[in-house]
Amino acid sequence: xxxxxxxxxxxxxxxxxxxxDPAELRTYETDGLTSxxxxxxxxxxxxxxxxxxxxxxxxxAAKVPFVARGSGxxxxxxxxxxxxxxxxxxSKMRRIIAIDPASQRAIVEPGxxxxxxxxxxxxxxxFYAPDPSSQVICSVGGxxxxxxGGAHCLKHGFTVHHVTGLEIxxxxxxxxxxxxxxxxxxxxxxxxxxxxxxxxxxxxxxxxVKLTKIPQLVKCLxxxxxxxxxxxxxxxxxxxxxxxxxxxxMMDALAIEAAEAAVSCRxxxxxxxxxxxxxxxxxxxxxxxxxxxxxxxxxxxATEIREADDPAERAAIWVGRRxxxxxxxxxxxxxxxxxxxxxxxxxxxxxxxxxxxxxESGIRVANVFHAGDGNLHPLVLYDDSVPGAAEAAETVSxxxxxxxxxxxxxxxxxxxxxxxxxxxxxxxxxxxxxxxMQLLRCAFDPASLCNPGKxxxxxxxxxxxxxxxxxPHPLVASGQVDQF
Amino acid sequence: MGxxxxxxxxxxxxxxxxxxxxxxAIAGVMPRFAAAPATVAEASELLRAAAAQDLAVVPRGxxxxxxxxxxxxxxxxxxxxxxxxxxLEHAAGDLVVRVQAGVSVAQLGxxxxxxxxxxxxxxxxxxxxMAGTSGGSGADAAAGSQAPSxxxxxxxxxxxxxxxxxLATGAAGPRxxxxxxxxxxLIGITVVRADGTMAHSGGKVVKNVAGYDLGKLFTGxxxxxxxxxxAVFRLHPLPASAAYxxxxxxxxxxxxxxxxxxAGSELAPSAIELDRPARDQPFRVAVLLExxxxxxxxxxxxxxxxxxxxxxxxxxxxxxxxxxxxVTGRPADxxxxxxxxxxxxxxxxxxxxxxxxxxxxxxxxxxxxxxxxVDAAALAAGLDPAIGGSAAAGVIYAAAGPDADPAAxxxxxxxxxxxxxxxxxxxxxxxxxxxxxxxxxxxxxVVHAPPRARNLIDLWGPVPSLSLMRAVKDQFDPGHRxxxxxxxxxx
Numbered sequence: 001x002x003x004x005x006x007x008x009x010x011x012x013x014x015x016x017x018x019x020x021d022p023a024e025l026r027t028y029e030t031d032g033l034t035s036x037x038x039x040x041x042x043x044x045x046x047x048x049x050x051x052x053x054x055x056x057x058x059x060x061a062a063k064v065p066f067v068a069r070g071s072g073x074x075x076x077x078x079x080x081x082x083x084x085x086x087x088x089x090x091s092k093m094r095r096i097i098a099i100d101p102a103s104q105r106a107i108v109e110p111g112x113x114x115x116x117x118x119x120x121x122x123x124x125x126x127f128y129a130p131d132p133s134s135q136v137i138c139s140v141g142g143x144x145x146x147x148x149g150g151a152h153c154l155k156h157g158f159t160v161h162h163v164t165g166l167e168i169x170x171x172x173x174x175x176x177x178x179x180x181x182x183x184x185x186x187x188x189x190x191x192x193x194x195x196x197x198x199x200x201x202x203x204x205x206x207x208x209v210k211l212t213k214i215p216q217l218v219k220c221l222x223x224x225x226x227x228x229x230x231x232x233x234x235x236x237x238x239x240x241x242x243x244x245x246x247x248x249x250m251m252d253a254l255a256i257e258a259a260e261a262a263v264s265c266r267x268x269x270x271x272x273x274x275x276x277x278x279x280x281x282x283x284x285x286x287x288x289x290x291x292x293x294x295x296x297x298x299x300x301x302a303t304e305i306r307e308a309d310d311p312a313e314r315a316a317i318w319v320g321r322r323x324x325x326x327x328x329x330x331x332x333x334x335x336x337x338x339x340x341x342x343x344x345x346x347x348x349x350x351x352x353x354x355x356x357x358x359x360e361s362g363i364r365v366a367n368v369f370h371a372g373d374g375n376l377h378p379l380v381l382y383d384d385s386v387p388g389a390a391e392a393a394e395t396v397s398x399x400x401x402x403x404x405x406x407x408x409x410x411x412x413x414x415x416x417x418x419x420x421x422x423x424x425x426x427x428x429x430x431x432x433x434x435x436x437m438q439l440l441r442c443a444f445d446p447a448s449l450c451n452p453g454k455x456x457x458x459x460x461x462x463x464x465x466x467x468x469x470x471x472p473h474p475l476v477a478s479g480q481v482d483q484f
Numbered sequence: 485m486g487x488x489x490x491x492x493x494x495x496x497x498x499x500x501x502x503x504x505x506x507x508x509a510i511a512g513v514m515p516r517f518a519a520a521p522a523t524v525a526e527a528s529e530l531l532r533a534a535a536a537q538d539l540a541v542v543p544r545g546x547x548x549x550x551x552x553x554x555x556x557x558x559x560x561x562x563x564x565x566x567x568x569x570x571x572l573e574h575a576a577g578d579l580v581v582r583v584q585a586g587v588s589v590a591q592l593g594x595x596x597x598x599x600x601x602x603x604x605x606x607x608x609x610x611x612x613x614m615a616g617t618s619g620g621s622g623a624d625a626a627a628g629s630q631a632p633s634x635x636x637x638x639x640x641x642x643x644x645x646x647x648x649x650x651l652a653t654g655a656a657g658p659r660x661x662x663x664x665x666x667x668x669x670l671i672g673i674t675v676v677r678a679d680g681t682m683a684h685s686g687g688k689v690v691k692n693v694a695g696y697d698l699g700k701l702f703t704g705x706x707x708x709x710x711x712x713x714x715a716v717f718r719l720h721p722l723p724a725s726a727a728y729x730x731x732x733x734x735x736x737x738x739x740x741x742x743x744x745x746x747a748g749s750e751l752a753p754s755a756i757e758l759d760r761p762a763r764d765q766p767f768r769v770a771v772l773l774e775x776x777x778x779x780x781x782x783x784x785x786x787x788x789x790x791x792x793x794x795x796x797x798x799x800x801x802x803x804x805x806x807x808x809x810x811v812t813g814r815p816a817d818x819x820x821x822x823x824x825x826x827x828x829x830x831x832x833x834x835x836x837x838x839x840x841x842x843x844x845x846x847x848x849x850x851x852x853x854x855x856x857x858v859d860a861a862a863l864a865a866g867l868d869p870a871i872g873g874s875a876a877a878g879v880i881y882a883a884a885g886p887d888a889d890p891a892a893x894x895x896x897x898x899x900x901x902x903x904x905x906x907x908x909x910x911x912x913x914x915x916x917x918x919x920x921x922x923x924x925x926x927x928x929x930v931v932h933a934p935p936r937a938r939n940l941i942d943l944w945g946p947v948p949s950l951s952l953m954r955a956v957k958d959q960f961d962p963g964h965r966x967x968x969x970x971x972x973x974x975x
Binding site: 097098100101102103104105107125146147149153157158160161165167170176177178179180181182183184185186187188189190191192193195196197206208213214215216236239240242243244281282284285287288289341342343344345370373374375408409410411412413414415416417421425428429430432433434435436437439440441442443444455 | 575577578579580600664665667668675677681682683684685687688689690691692693694695696697698700701703704705709720721722723724744747748749750751752775776778779782783843845846847848849850877878879920921922923924925926927929944945947948949950952953955956958959960971972973
């Protein structure tokens with residue numbers, strides 16, 4: 001079936017726009033979640049929104065499923081291909097279409113990297129605030145699909161707070177705009193519902209983003225504590241003092257050990273935990289907040305505090321945190337990156353429970369987390385050459401998610417549900433909740449061709465609902481008249 | 485009076501169900517019944533019973549914005565959310581609060597302020613309101629602000645507004661610039677669908693990307709997708725200090741320079757507002773700065789220097805502050821009612837109707853062109869509306885008094901929309917053309933209008949992706965019984 005589409009796809013996407021060679025197809029079999037691999041039947045690389053629309057229209061007509069992929073850095077398998085489907089890769093669509101600093105907006109294509117937006121805005125004194133750790137590579141289109149956050153989302157928000165317009169291709173192959181870039185467009189906030197829908201409601205082809213003024217002053221503090229508990233107390237005190245830092249990150253001893261092995265970040269030796277607090281804003285406010293944070297850390301028992309306010313010194317503090325995920329590869333042959341959320345005030349209790357899980361199972365867990373908002377990234381370490389170790393690690397990883405749910409948190413703060421966590425959705429949401437969410441999917445994608453099999457463990461049938469109906473007058477339905 | 489079987493069925497679900505009384509009207513449309521569920525379970529049963537009886541259902545909260553949107557095409561049952569008035573959980577350490585939809589925003593603000601926190605929606609919470617912002621407190625004695633009046637000395641505008649109504653109407657004010665609007669502050673929601681099914685999305689934590697975000701969908705949906713019964717919000721600390729910097733500007737260009745200078749500065753303003761009561765008056769610009777006491781004082785001085793000649797500071801908001809709350813009134817008998825007098829705006833006489841309020845969304849760099857387009861259309865139509873709003877956030881309002889000729893209002897609106905469609909408001913046409921941007925860069929939506937004017941105008945104007953919105957509506961409410969006709973496209 002797919003073979004029949006190839007000539008038409010080649011027509012649409014032009015030379016180099018269609019991949020059929022099996023070895024090349026296999027290079028697209030996974031995204032950042034390498035435990036899941038599916039080779040797509042076909043890969044296309046369109047260069048423009050109209051090409052994406054035409055590709056999707058062909059898929060819709062042929063009833064062939066399709067999956068969109070940006071840079072393939074996602075950590076939940078959102079871009080995992082469909083074995084009988086088309087993988088639509090946006091990496092040729094990487095234009096920064098326009099920068100409008102006076103309106104604090106930019107228009108970009110989905111394949112451009114997150115960091116490239118900030119780089120383009122910098123000469124005007126602006127940046128693009130959502131900053132996932134993978135921002136050098138990850139695509140803005142992917143950010144929209146996952147509603148990506150990043151270390152600085154505590155103060156600056158996530159992607160959904162910075163997107164004011166989306167051109168999308170609907171699952172039937174039509175190009176349409178959600179929102180108009182103002183943030184005040186009339187009608188339902190489909191833009192807000194689409195952002196974070198993990199590529200299941202359509203494909204983004206243009207994004208209007210909000211730009212943020214580069215802060216006057218950025219200061220970064222690194223504070224070492226003997227325990228994560230002490231670090232957590234410092235965080236509570238900072239929040240309680242009415243300070244909202246731009247970022248608060250914490251790493252435990254094992255994560256510090258890994259980072260040191262990888263990048264020699266020279267965090268204070270013997271620390272049970274380090275806290276990285278970044279403050280940004282007007283100089284007058286930042287200076288005051290920095291002094292306050294320092295005092296609060298000391299009161300909470302900080303054994304050492306370092307302060308940095310020039311970009312090089314700040315980068316030196318951040319390098320350990322930014323390398324943490326990859327760094328654990330130095331201290332263990334394999335690892336699972338988990339992503340869960342608990343209420344910030346429960347962090348201490350949850351970390352204790354994780355420590356217990358680790359002790360009971362013999363599986364080491366390194367903890368890196370966004371301490372300001374309770375978003376945990378436990379790194380579950382194992383040796384994949386040991387039989388049963390992978391399964392044991394999965395069990396611990398899953399137990400941590402159960403823990404998050406039991407504390408009223410979430411199964412994912414940033415990485416998305418994708419294929420990785422769809423089986424956890426019924427633990428976090430009831431059947432009616434999932435059914436209601438899927439009404440949205442039925443509205444956008446009744447044929448279930450757009451990234452099927454992601455997020456929801458059980459697809460909802462999108463048929464007619466029985467019962468009395470009162471349809472609007474056809475002229476009203478077609479938008480030709482308003483009925484008063 | 486014989487027993488009404490429909491009422492009987494509703495009463496089984498919700499004991500408070502009763503025949504409607506005159507005060508139950510929604511924008512002049514009388515329902516047959518009204519009910520005020522006291523629990524979320526009752527709300528669910530009530531809507532289930534309403535579905536079985538094929539009733540059209542319209543939610544209401546404090547009733548401060550019943551005149552927003554179009555009148556419902558059908559209205560059999562009004563669901564009053566004010567008995568759902570519990571603050572369920574205030575997790576101060578997590579900066580999160582969970583409330584039922586009928587909680588009053590003002591009372592919530594007072595509660596949170598006691599813990600040094602706020603739900604950063606305008607009107608601001610009581611402590612800031614005590615500093616003199618209009619629209620927030622009736623007991624206001626600070627210089628320069630007006631205690632708003634309404635019919636029979638009724639509660640000030642928006643004081644009775646509920647959380648649910650604020651969400652459903654998407655109402656927002658000056659501080660949207662810094663904090664976003666209610667859709668940005670909402671982290672979890674519980675709704676009851678038209679068929680009575682209860683559903684949650686989001687949760688109690690700010691970082692949460694599990695599942696679709698129904699909260700975004702329901703915000704600004706005017707009750708047409710279902711009944712909001714619970715909401716969870718992220719909070720912010722109450723700033724220790726606040727100050728305002730004001731300057732008068734002769735015309736649109738000067739106003740834009742002031743707004744752009746403040747917005748492009750590194751002084752992190754919380755709000756930048758514009759106001760012009762009439763065409764022969766200057767534009768007034770005011771900037772709100774919040775933070776620590778010393779930092780705010782220093783930034784205020786820097787902002788004064790930045791805005792130049794005529795810039796001044798004040799500790800309380802100017803009397804005109806707070807579009808659109810400063811011009812919308814509390815309803816009398818279900819209609820957009822008593823407008824606020826004073827502060828130079830055409831709010832209408834106490835006890836009378838409010839006028840026409842139009843919200844204009846635009847790309848911020850287009851401000852001077854937008855102001856000129858408004859003036860041109862108003863002049864051509866013989867109107868002199870008050871203009872003002874969150875200029876740096878790309879949202880301003882035009883307000884015409886209740887006595888304005890409805891035909892003139894219609895002419896003004898169509899002239900304005902034609903100018904916006906032509907791109908008269910697109911400042912970027914002065915620089916490079918951007919053919920790849922959104923086809924529509926500005927919108928003019930009628931937030932409310934008196935009945936005589938409403939019948940002559942298209943409240944919503946062109947709506948992008950309307951067919952997708954209809955598809956969403958058809959899924960959530962296939963029977964089209966939730967607030968039918970209130971929304972864009974006749975939804």
